[in-house]
Amino acid sequence: MALTGIQIFKLLPKTNCGECGVPTCLAFAMALAAGKAELASCPYVSDEAKAQLAEASAPPIRPLAIGTGDNAVKIGGETVLFRHEKTFVNPPGLAVLVSDGMDDAEISGRLKRFNELKFERVGLTLRPELVAVKDESGDATKFVGLIERVKKETDACLILMSEKTDVLAAGVKACAERVPLIYAVTDGNVDALAGLAKEHNCPLAVKAKDLDELSQLTAKLDQAGIKDIVLDPGSRGFRKAFEDEVFIRRAALQQKFRPLGYPTITFPCEMTDDPMKETLYAAAFIAKYGGIIVLSDFHGYGLFPLLVERMNIYTDPQRPMTMKQGIYEVGNPDENSPLMITTNFALTYFIVSGEIEASRIPSYLLVMDTEGLSVLTAWAAGKFVGDAMGMFIKKSGIEEKVKKKRIIIPGLVAAVSGDLEEELGSDWEVAIGPREAAHISAFLKAK
Amino acid sequence: MAFETPKITYTGKIKSIAIGKGDQAILLGDESSYPFHLFEGEMPNTPRIAMEVYDVAPEDWAEAALKPFTGVTEDPVAWAKRNVEEYKADMVCLHLISTDPNGLDRPADEAAQTAKKVADAVDVPLIVWGVDNDDKDAEVLRKVAEVCEGKHLIIGPVVEGNYKQVGAGAIGYKHTAIASTPIDINLAKQLNILLGNLGVPDEQIIVDPTTGGLGYGIEYTYSVMERIRMAALTQQDERLQFPMICNLAREVWKTKEAKLTAEEAPTMGDPEKRGILMEGVTAVVLLLAGADILVMRHPEAVKLVREMIGELMAAA
Numbered sequence: 001m002a003l004t005g006i007q008i009f010k011l012l013p014k015t016n017c018g019e020c021g022v023p024t025c026l027a028f029a030m031a032l033a034a035g036k037a038e039l040a041s042c043p044y045v046s047d048e049a050k051a052q053l054a055e056a057s058a059p060p061i062r063p064l065a066i067g068t069g070d071n072a073v074k075i076g077g078e079t080v081l082f083r084h085e086k087t088f089v090n091p092p093g094l095a096v097l098v099s100d101g102m103d104d105a106e107i108s109g110r111l112k113r114f115n116e117l118k119f120e121r122v123g124l125t126l127r128p129e130l131v132a133v134k135d136e137s138g139d140a141t142k143f144v145g146l147i148e149r150v151k152k153e154t155d156a157c158l159i160l161m162s163e164k165t166d167v168l169a170a171g172v173k174a175c176a177e178r179v180p181l182i183y184a185v186t187d188g189n190v191d192a193l194a195g196l197a198k199e200h201n202c203p204l205a206v207k208a209k210d211l212d213e214l215s216q217l218t219a220k221l222d223q224a225g226i227k228d229i230v231l232d233p234g235s236r237g238f239r240k241a242f243e244d245e246v247f248i249r250r251a252a253l254q255q256k257f258r259p260l261g262y263p264t265i266t267f268p269c270e271m272t273d274d275p276m277k278e279t280l281y282a283a284a285f286i287a288k289y290g291g292i293i294v295l296s297d298f299h300g301y302g303l304f305p306l307l308v309e310r311m312n313i314y315t316d317p318q319r320p321m322t323m324k325q326g327i328y329e330v331g332n333p334d335e336n337s338p339l340m341i342t343t344n345f346a347l348t349y350f351i352v353s354g355e356i357e358a359s360r361i362p363s364y365l366l367v368m369d370t371e372g373l374s375v376l377t378a379w380a381a382g383k384f385v386g387d388a389m390g391m392f393i394k395k396s397g398i399e400e401k402v403k404k405k406r407i408i409i410p411g412l413v414a415a416v417s418g419d420l421e422e423e424l425g426s427d428w429e430v431a432i433g434p435r436e437a438a439h440i441s442a443f444l445k446a447k
Numbered sequence: 448m449a450f451e452t453p454k455i456t457y458t459g460k461i462k463s464i465a466i467g468k469g470d471q472a473i474l475l476g477d478e479s480s481y482p483f484h485l486f487e488g489e490m491p492n493t494p495r496i497a498m499e500v501y502d503v504a505p506e507d508w509a510e511a512a513l514k515p516f517t518g519v520t521e522d523p524v525a526w527a528k529r530n531v532e533e534y535k536a537d538m539v540c541l542h543l544i545s546t547d548p549n550g551l552d553r554p555a556d557e558a559a560q561t562a563k564k565v566a567d568a569v570d571v572p573l574i575v576w577g578v579d580n581d582d583k584d585a586e587v588l589r590k591v592a593e594v595c596e597g598k599h600l601i602i603g604p605v606v607e608g609n610y611k612q613v614g615a616g617a618i619g620y621k622h623t624a625i626a627s628t629p630i631d632i633n634l635a636k637q638l639n640i641l642l643g644n645l646g647v648p649d650e651q652i653i654v655d656p657t658t659g660g661l662g663y664g665i666e667y668t669y670s671v672m673e674r675i676r677m678a679a680l681t682q683q684d685e686r687l688q689f690p691m692i693c694n695l696a697r698e699v700w701k702t703k704e705a706k707l708t709a710e711e712a713p714t715m716g717d718p719e720k721r722g723i724l725m726e727g728v729t730a731v732v733l734l735l736a737g738a739d740i741l742v743m744r745h746p747e748a749v750k751l752v753r754e755m756i757g758e759l760m761a762a763a
């Protein structure tokens with residue numbers, strides 16, 4: 001909310017009639033500012049005041065979508081500078097560049113990699129979302145031909161890039177149903193592109209030479225009724241681009257500066273010729289505020305780390321560092337599957353379950369509440385020891401799920417096996433697993 | 448509405464520490480802005496990269512990580528020299544793997560001699576890292592501290608369970624202690640207070656927030672580091688105003704994704720480049736969160752990240 005209680009008060013009737021449930025308009029304004037009241041509770045507020053208040057309470061960074069349906073890439077809508085304050089909501093879209101100046105093999109390769117590079121991880125499919133189609137020929141027919149090809153060969157959301165208004169117009173017409181991002185408004189083409197975006201209801205990117213010019217251009221577009229805007233501050237040196245990302249996010253959130261209250265697009269592909277370095281630039285823009293990140297090409301070795309980073313940075317920071325105690329199924333275990341036990345420190349759990357998953361041997365994993373301590377620390381603290389483990393195993397209900405009563409314990413706590421055997425009784429077997437999680441796969445396969 | 452550059456003012460400052468000997472000493476910390484926010488504060492000292500050396504040949508490293516160290520993995524001194532001379536490491540981080548009671552369990556004296564030899568062999572500052580076993584680390588690091596007096600090492604991890612013993616070694620022989628806590632701002636602060644009460648000077652404390660690997664909890668580390676910097680710089684939380692070290696290489700390279708071959712994971716591409724970029728991406732994330740020292744492994748990743756630091760430290 002951009003308005004203070006006093007600012008809101010000025011927009012109210014000031015009659016103090018009390019119908020909103022509080023005695024005075026001022027009290028009501030204060031409640032509104034604090035988010036504790038709804039504007040609708042005052043029957044007398046004017047339409048004009050309503051419009052102003054709605055505008056002021058709009059999200060500070062406009063959320064928007066490129067593409068349609070389930071495939072659409074949602075960007076913007078962020079409310080914080082640091083993820084520990086509140087979750088980052090819309091992960092940046094990752095795009096690969098193709099141009100009508102490239103030879104056929106190059107285009108085929110990039111589109112093929114776009115389609116093939118998908119990674120399964122913790123039940124999610126990680127993949128890139130966008131193809132940026134660039135006009136280098138200046139020839140609308142060629143440009144449209146390439147767009148048609150990308151449409152046919154991929155399900156990608158599209159970014160259309162050209163310096164020529166007529167070429168862009170032809171391109172947008174060819175794929176309007178996919179709601180592409182139009183790139184880009186510059187100083188000379190505001191009216192033409194605003195018209196094009198309006199006609200086809202597509203989001204519009206703005207490229208300027210600095211943040212000043214960028215703000216002026218978006219203000220013009222706003223006046224022209226364009227709401228879905230993506231910002232390119234034009235910086236192509238990495239250092240400057242990093243600064244601009246910080247400034248844009250801060251201007252939108254801290255200064256409530258509307259002209260920069262939009263998601264950004266960044267171009268590591270135009271910052272270096274070295275694909276390794278390009279990956280690191282992209283890594284920085286994932287953490288620091290990129291809305292769309294355009295790469296020159298995708299390779300598994302670079303794309304995979306970026307997708308994992310994106311997933312990590314955009315997880316809910318409130319997610320606890322501990323797992324709930326209980327029985328976890330990895331793969332689809334049955335009554336003959338192996339059974340392992342570990343502690344409830346989240347990182348321990350991730351690593352152990354990841355290794356079991358990698359072994360492709362479905363297993364049961366018992367996670368014991370050790371107050372978030374890792375295996376060795378929990379053992380040293382007397383929380384992950386034979387009698388406690390034994391009691392937990394018996395109470396967990398696992399005995400009804402497995403036929404063979406054999407529990408694999410982490411090799412680091414091999415010393416507890418005697419006590420554990422004693423606690424569990426003679427119908428249980430205690431096996432000592434590997435000391436390092438990395439060896440779990442080999443251990444399971446050897447059985 | 449005209450655009451005005453949105454700057455913030457900081458009220459706190461990170462303490463500065465010096466490590467290494469004589470004119471080869473390196474200064475760390477002293478930041479008065481968020482990481483690389485040079486438009487509104489200062490970062491007088493460049494974040495540094497330490498390259499790993501193991502005191503015994505590593506057993507389970509990925510092929511790609513071993514290759515650059517062919518011929519030296521059995522010899523910590525030669526390994527350290529290669530890191531410095533060939534790969535231009537700013538520092539060396541010696542991991543005393545051999546002292547692990549659950550492994551070779553070599554005695555403290557022997558490990559300390561290795562540390563001394565490495566410290567003598569290279570000019571750059573040396574970090575000596577234990578095996579995350581409170582008691583053994585206490586014993587080993589004390590000995591290391593004593594034998595390497597005058598080298599201004601960084602030694603750790605120092606944890607709640609052994610801070611008195613290791614801290615005393617740091618005070619007595621003038622080394623910097625790595626205050627290590629499990630990804631928790633309050634625990635980090637608490638340990639810094641304990642070290643201060645013990646008498647470890649502020650210029651001899653560096654914080655290890657505990658590093659989670661990419662895909663294995665890096666986001667927790669990232670956010671705890673950002674919180675620590677925020678408290679230090681904008682809330683004058685004096686007991687959090689310390690430089691930070693991230694021991695990232697082992698977290699990156701121990702994951703299965705860093706070890707899979709091209710046959711096992713065809714979509715993940717060349718294993719060497721994959722490992723390098725997993726390490727590089729992790730390093731970038733940690734730099735942006737406030738790392739002052741990165742402990743890294745692959746020379747190509749080191750090179751890329753060093754260039755990245757250079758670009759981030761240059762005015763736009």
Ligand code: SF4
Binds near residue numbers: 019021024042
């Ligand atoms: S209902 Fe409206 S006019 Fe009446 S007191 Fe409340 S805010 Fe004022």
